[in-house]
Every structure is written in C-alpha cells, then in structure tokens.
Amino acid sequence: MNTIKNVPARVLSRRGGHSLEAEREQFDKNQAMSISKAINTLEAPVKEKHARRIILGTHHEKGAFTFWSYAIGLPLPSSAILSWKFCHVLHKVLRDGHPNVLQDCQRYRSNIRETGDLWGHLHDRYGQLVNIYTKLLLTKISFHLKHPEFPPGLEVTDEVLEKAAGTDVNNIFQLTVEMFDYMDCELKLAESVFRQLNTSMAVSQMSAVQCRLAPLIQVIQDCSHLYHYTVKLMFKLHSCLPADTLQGHRDRFHEQFRSLKSFFKRASDMLYFKRLIQIPRLPENPPNFLRASALAEHVKPVVVIPEDEAPEDEEPENLIEISTAPTVEQQNVSSDIFEQTFGPPNGIRDDRDLQIENLKKEVDLLRAELERIKLEAQRYITQLKAQINSLEAEVEEQRKQKQKALVDNEQLRDELERLQKAKLEGDKSRGLYLEAEKKASATETRYIKLKEKHNELINTHAELLRKNADTAKQLTVTQQSQEEVALVKEQLAFQMDQVKRESEMKLEDHMLQMEQVKRDLESKKEELAQLQQSLSRSKQAGSDLNTQLEALQAEKETLRKVVSEKDCELISTKGLIQEKELLLSQEAEKRVKEVQELQGKLLEKKGQEQNLQQKLLEEQFSILQGTVKEAEGIIQDAVAKLDDPLHIRCTSSPDYLVGRAQAALESVNAVESGHGRYLSNPADVTGLVGALAQFAHLTADTIVNGSATSHLAPTDHADKLTETCRDCGQQSLDYLSKLKDKQSLRQADLADVKKRLQGLLQLGQELRPKSLDIRQEELGDMVDKEMASTSAAIEDAVRRIENLELLHRLDEGNQASCDDIYTFTEGDSRKWKGGSNTAGVLCQELPLDRGTHLCF
Numbered sequence: 001m002n003t004i005k006n007v008p009a010r011v012l013s014r015r016g017g018h019s020l021e022a023e024r025e026q027f028d029k030n031q032a033m034s035i036s037k038a039i040n041t042l043e044a045p046v047k048e049k050h051a052r053r054i055i056l057g058t059h060h061e062k063g064a065f066t067f068w069s070y071a072i073g074l075p076l077p078s079s080a081i082l083s084w085k086f087c088h089v090l091h092k093v094l095r096d097g098h099p100n101v102l103q104d105c106q107r108y109r110s111n112i113r114e115t116g117d118l119w120g121h122l123h124d125r126y127g128q129l130v131n132i133y134t135k136l137l138l139t140k141i142s143f144h145l146k147h148p149e150f151p152p153g154l155e156v157t158d159e160v161l162e163k164a165a166g167t168d169v170n171n172i173f174q175l176t177v178e179m180f181d182y183m184d185c186e187l188k189l190a191e192s193v194f195r196q197l198n199t200s201m202a203v204s205q206m207s208a209v210q211c212r213l214a215p216l217i218q219v220i221q222d223c224s225h226l227y228h229y230t231v232k233l234m235f236k237l238h239s240c241l242p243a244d245t246l247q248g249h250r251d252r253f254h255e256q257f258r259s260l261k262s263f264f265k266r267a268s269d270m271l272y273f274k275r276l277i278q279i280p281r282l283p284e285n286p287p288n289f290l291r292a293s294a295l296a297e298h299v300k301p302v303v304v305i306p307e308d309e310a311p312e313d314e315e316p317e318n319l320i321e322i323s324t325a326p327t328v329e330q331q332n333v334s335s336d337i338f339e340q341t342f343g344p345p346n347g348i349r350d351d352r353d354l355q356i357e358n359l360k361k362e363v364d365l366l367r368a369e370l371e372r373i374k375l376e377a378q379r380y381i382t383q384l385k386a387q388i389n390s391l392e393a394e395v396e397e398q399r400k401q402k403q404k405a406l407v408d409n410e411q412l413r414d415e416l417e418r419l420q421k422a423k424l425e426g427d428k429s430r431g432l433y434l435e436a437e438k439k440a441s442a443t444e445t446r447y448i449k450l451k452e453k454h455n456e457l458i459n460t461h462a463e464l465l466r467k468n469a470d471t472a473k474q475l476t477v478t479q480q481s482q483e484e485v486a487l488v489k490e491q492l493a494f495q496m497d498q499v500k501r502e503s504e505m506k507l508e509d510h511m512l513q514m515e516q517v518k519r520d521l522e523s524k525k526e527e528l529a530q531l532q533q534s535l536s537r538s539k540q541a542g543s544d545l546n547t548q549l550e551a552l553q554a555e556k557e558t559l560r561k562v563v564s565e566k567d568c569e570l571i572s573t574k575g576l577i578q579e580k581e582l583l584l585s586q587e588a589e590k591r592v593k594e595v596q597e598l599q600g601k602l603l604e605k606k607g608q609e610q611n612l613q614q615k616l617l618e619e620q621f622s623i624l625q626g627t628v629k630e631a632e633g634i635i636q637d638a639v640a641k642l643d644d645p646l647h648i649r650c651t652s653s654p655d656y657l658v659g660r661a662q663a664a665l666e667s668v669n670a671v672e673s674g675h676g677r678y679l680s681n682p683a684d685v686t687g688l689v690g691a692l693a694q695f696a697h698l699t700a701d702t703i704v705n706g707s708a709t710s711h712l713a714p715t716d717h718a719d720k721l722t723e724t725c726r727d728c729g730q731q732s733l734d735y736l737s738k739l740k741d742k743q744s745l746r747q748a749d750l751a752d753v754k755k756r757l758q759g760l761l762q763l764g765q766e767l768r769p770k771s772l773d774i775r776q777e778e779l780g781d782m783v784d785k786e787m788a789s790t791s792a793a794i795e796d797a798v799r800r801i802e803n804l805e806l807l808h809r810l811d812e813g814n815q816a817s818c819d820d821i822y823t824f825t826e827g828d829s830r831k832w833k834g835g836s837n838t839a840g841v842l843c844q845e846l847p848l849d850r851g852t853h854l855c856f
Contacts, residue, residue, distance in 0.1 A: 031057045035070045039086050041079045044207040045214035051092050058097035064104040076115050080126035083115055087133040088215045094152045105141055112137055125196055132192050136185040143182055154225035169240045176233045180252055183226045186219050187259045210272055217277050223260055224301040231287055231298055238289045239403050257286040278304035292403050352565055377488055388601055391474055395608055447693055458686055482598055489591045496584040503577040510570050521559050528552050620685040627689045628739045631696030638700035639729035642707050652708035654767035660702040661761035667695040668754050703729050706760050713767050721763050728756035
C-alpha cells in the first residue's frame, strides 16, 4: 500500500536530478571562463591557475570533451598569439590531463594541422612558431598512440622502457628513430623561439618575451626524459649490432646532444626559468657507446618544478563523484511494495524446496571444484612464466658477458698494436744484435699474452658450456611442466565428462519421475471414471461420492502443478549443464592456447641456444685466425732474414741446427694432432692454437739457424741449405693460408713442411765435423802434408822480403838509368834487352808476383 514514506524519496530523487544539472552547468561555466582567460590575444604567458583548472576539469569528466567543445569555437585563424597560447594550453593538457585526453585529441588532429598549415603560409613571427608547435603536438599524439606504454608526460621506469623496447633488434632500432624524431621537433621549437629573441628582446622579464618562453618549460620536461631514453636504447643497440652499422645513429645523437646542451645552458641563464623550473646539467661529453661500461657512468637528468602555494582566490574542485546510499525510508518503501505484491511469507517448506536446496548445494560444490581447478592451473601457469623469465634473464646475462669479452678482446688488440709500434721504433734505433734480441723478447711476450688470452678463452668456453647444460636442464623442467599441464587438461576433460554423465543421470531420474506422475494421473483418471459410473448406479450415496470427486479433482490439480514444476526444474537443469559445458570448453581452449604459447617460447629458447652455439664456434674460429696471422708474421720475418745482408754476420753450428729441426718436426706432429681434434670438434680449438704458436716459433728458429749455418758451410751445401729454408718457409705459409678458410681448412696438410724440415735435418747432419771418422794413418798423412805446405809458404815469404830489401837499396843509390820499361805479370820473367848489365840482372832476379814493375 502507498504510505507517506514514498513522498520524501520521490522528492529527494527530483532534487538530486536538479542538483546534478546545476553542477554540470556550473562546471561548464567554470571551464569556459578558464579557457577564455587562458587563451586570449593578450601577449602575456598563460597563467598557471587557469591552466590548472582546465587540467582538473579533464580529470573531473575523465576526458577533454568540454575543452574541445569550447576550443573549436575559438577564432584561431584571426590571431597568431591566440593560436600560440592554444598550442601551449593543449601541450599542458596532454602532459598533465586525464589519460583519455589523448584519444579526444586524436579526433581533432585535422583541426590542429589546419591551424599550423594556415599560419605556416603567412609571414608572421608568431605564425611560424605556431606552425612548428603544431607539428610537435601532432608528433607527440602519434607517438603516444603508437606506444601506449609511454604516457604523454613521458615519465616511466627503466623496467617499463625495457619492456616497451623488447628483445627484437628491429623494434629497438625503430623506437630509437622515433624518439630521435620526437627530440628533433622539441629542439626545433626551442631553437625557433630563441632565434626570435633578438638583443632588443633579451630581457626575460618582459611579458612579450615570457609569452614565447612559457611553452619551453614543457619542452624542457619532455627533452630530459627523451634524452635519458635515447641513451638507454643506444647502449642496448650497441650491445646487439656492430658499431659501423650504428654510425648514423651516433652522429645524430651527438648533434642532438650539442643542441640540447646549448638549449639547457641558455635557458638556465635566464631569470624567468630560474624561479619556475630547475634545469638539469648535461655532462661535458656525450656517452661513449663503444664502451659498454660507460652506461654505469650515465646519470638520468631530473627536472624539478617548484610547488607554489595555491592562490587564495582559487576554490578546490571535487574530482571524485560521491553517490548517496539509499535511506532507511526508501528501503522500507521497497519492502512494503514487495509485501503488497507477493504477500507475507508463510514459512511452509515442502519437498520441492528441499530438492531445490539440494540442487543448489550440488551446484555450489561443482563451482567450488571448478574454482579449485582454475586456481591450480593458474598456479602452474605462474610457475612456468617464472621459469621462462629466469631463462630470459640468464640469456641476457650471457649476452652481457659476451659483450664484455668482445670489449676486452678489442682492448687487447689495441694494446697489441701499440706494442708492435713500439717494437718497430725500437728496432730502428738499436744495432743488429740488440734488434734480434728485442725481437726474440717481443715474440716471447706476445706468445705469453696469447697463451694467457687462450687460457681465459678456455675458461670462458667452459663457463658457457656449464651454462648451456643448466639451460638444457631448465628446458627439461619446462617440458615436464608442459606434460603436467597436458595431464591437468586431461583431468579437466575427464571431470567435464563426469559432470555430463551425472547431469544426464539426473535428467533421466527426472524423466522417470515425470512418467511415474503421468501413470499415477492416468490411474486416478480411471478411478474417477469408475467412481462416476458407480455414482450413476448408486445415487443414494451421492453426497459421499461428491466429496470423493472433489478430493480427486483437487489431487489432480496438485499433480498437474507438480508436473509443471518438474518441467521447469528440468529446463533450468539443462541450462545449467549447458553453461557448465561452455565454461569447461572455454577453459580447455585457454589451456590449449597457453600450451601452444609455452611451446613457441620453448622453440624460441632452442633457437637462441643454437645462435649462442654458432657464435661460440665463430669466436673459436676468430681465435684460430688470430693465431694463424701471428704465426704467418713470425715465419715471414724468419724468411725475410734469408735475404737480409745484415744477417750474413750471424753464424750457427750444424749441431744446433739439427736440434732445432728435430724440435720443429715434433711440433709438426702436435699441429697435426690438434688439427684432427679441431676437425672432429670445432668447439675445441685449444690444442690447435697452442700447437700453431709452438710450430711457428720452432720453424722460424730452424729457418734462421739454417741460414746462419749456411754462412760457414761449403758453397754447395750453403746453396742447398738456403733453398731448403726458403722452401720450408713457403710451405709453412701455404699451410697457414689454408687454415684461414673454412672450406680449405680440411685439405690443409703438413706433409710438404715435414719433408723440408727433414731435409734441413739431413743437411745439418752432413755438415757435422768428420774428424772422428778419419783413420789413424790418414791423420798422419794429413799432418805431413800440412807441415810441407807450411814450410813452402815460409820460404816464399823469406825470398819476397829479400827482394824488397834489394829494391830499396837500388832506389837509394840511383846506380842505374832508365833505359827500358817493361811490364811484368804474375808468373812471368823477362831478360833485359839493353842498358846496364846490373839492371838487367836485377830484372832477371826479381820475382814478378806483385803485378806491374818498372825495370831500370
């Protein structure tokens, strides 16, 4: 029944509607007033309180609908200052407004573009700035719509940045280019503003200057975040791509770094910015992306905006909508209406209520079981995702270690080049002996360093193999988890079938009950017919029969109601079964999709593992190439000494040559063994690298000593030694050149080198002294012959001395005149044909073994 309680609720609801309309009208009025005060033709900066009210309005209505409804009506084509301040307010609304503002601004991109194009065609100072500002706003809207991970305020954590960049190099490359374009638009606007501020307008306290400088506060905030993100992305790119590929990115970053540093320095010197914003300081030099450790030296630039107290004339606005709860009177009114319609409860329970409650309990149990299964599956999914994340973290750590090893390798190469230059300078300033000694010490030093580096690479390789084994174990665990998920899926399917069977059994029970009720009804009908016949026959008991007939009719109606209720229960049970089947099928499809995703990630991990294995093989091959290059240099240096004229003074004994040749032959066997192991297992290059270093040193030492031994050997043996040394060096260089190519590496053979070394060994054995092999009789004959030759040489020397003394006395006495001049050669004797007899005798007696003489 209607009571007086209904009146206050209706009045309150009517008053509430009026209050909402009034609140909306007041909100629209305040927004229109703030927009008109913030965006006007006055050449002065936008007041912060008006912009703040507009931003609060976007949070109040969760969008920028009201702002754009008034902004469209502004006469932007009529005033460039009005357009400039509109762009400024829109920039602040994008940065600090509600997140839905971005979507609302996307709908009005054409209006922003038309405003910029209009003022871009006009030669107006503010017009050119408006054209650049609209391009910046369009770029900002496009970037944040494409990358929703970055809010328009550009403030995200490093984890969000890593997630947005991902692991695909192409995505990181594209994101870096887009951030460069974003930064170019920001810097172009700042550069255009400063270009218009000539010397006559350099005072930043002038309102006209402040009108141009005000939007740069938002530009400084954007640039600080963009600079930090580009530094992070550049280091990430340099860890994935070679330095030559990213030369263009580095040049563009350095140019933006210089522009941004100049912009920050010039803005920090202006008094206008000092009281409104704290501008960060950039480092003196840009980050060195070629050095991975430089990322730790990077400091994120932080912009600080001092918080000013709110002016007294500003009133706080309610940003949260408060809804009133229903009062007690309204609840009472609703309860009265319910009782009036359905009547008070009688508290009587029958069998149907018990059946309904039992069915509800069964449904609740099934729901609880289904929820437990969902929670269990979610727990398995969470565990698998955690394992995947740990695997990704380990892969990232391995990549960082590889990058660090590459950087260390580059540093060692630079150090090696520096040592080589120092060695060359020392070779020019020292003598021949010191030069040879210096080369030997430098070669030994290089060998020690290569050996140390080789040991480090062995350790790194062992560590990578251990990590590879750990990764394989984790992949095995992941596969086991997939098998568990498949088992859970089978269990879910089995439970779903069981629920179907139970539902079908219940449905059959209901059908049997309905048939039983129908049979009872038929029997009752038959009894009624019999009673009616008996009633016609027995009119005396008419009153009793009428009573029984009414009772039977009442029972008939009751049975009809039971049948209708059972039909309703059957329909509801069928709907519940269909809903459960739909939920179970959806859950099964979800599990199948998750299993497929896990299998895809597993395949991706296997691909990454294969890439790491391939990179490891390439690194092993690069180590081999470095060793081959060093060995070629050592052997080429030894071969060059064969033609060096300064090397003629160096001598060596055949015994030492034989020892060096034998050691070189042993090193050849070691190289062949290491070569065979490398061909069978390309990941094991340790034996071949060490054997090549030893082979190069021993072969070069054998060639040098062979050349030195040839300097004291007979002519035939000397020529053979020199030619064999040259052939040995050439064959060694041919073998090393085959090791440079993966295709020819399998055909490389040391048979020719071994043959030349055996030839050097044989020549050295032939040049050994043979005094031990001479018999005693031959030794006595050789001593006699040597004594006879020595006596003859002494007599010849005495005769020559006497002739020289006689010639000296004749020259002093001047006893003869020069009648004839004769020319004598060695072994000739002429008689005098005229003149003094004494002179003739002198000419006959003088031994003519001194070339040309004059006879007087």
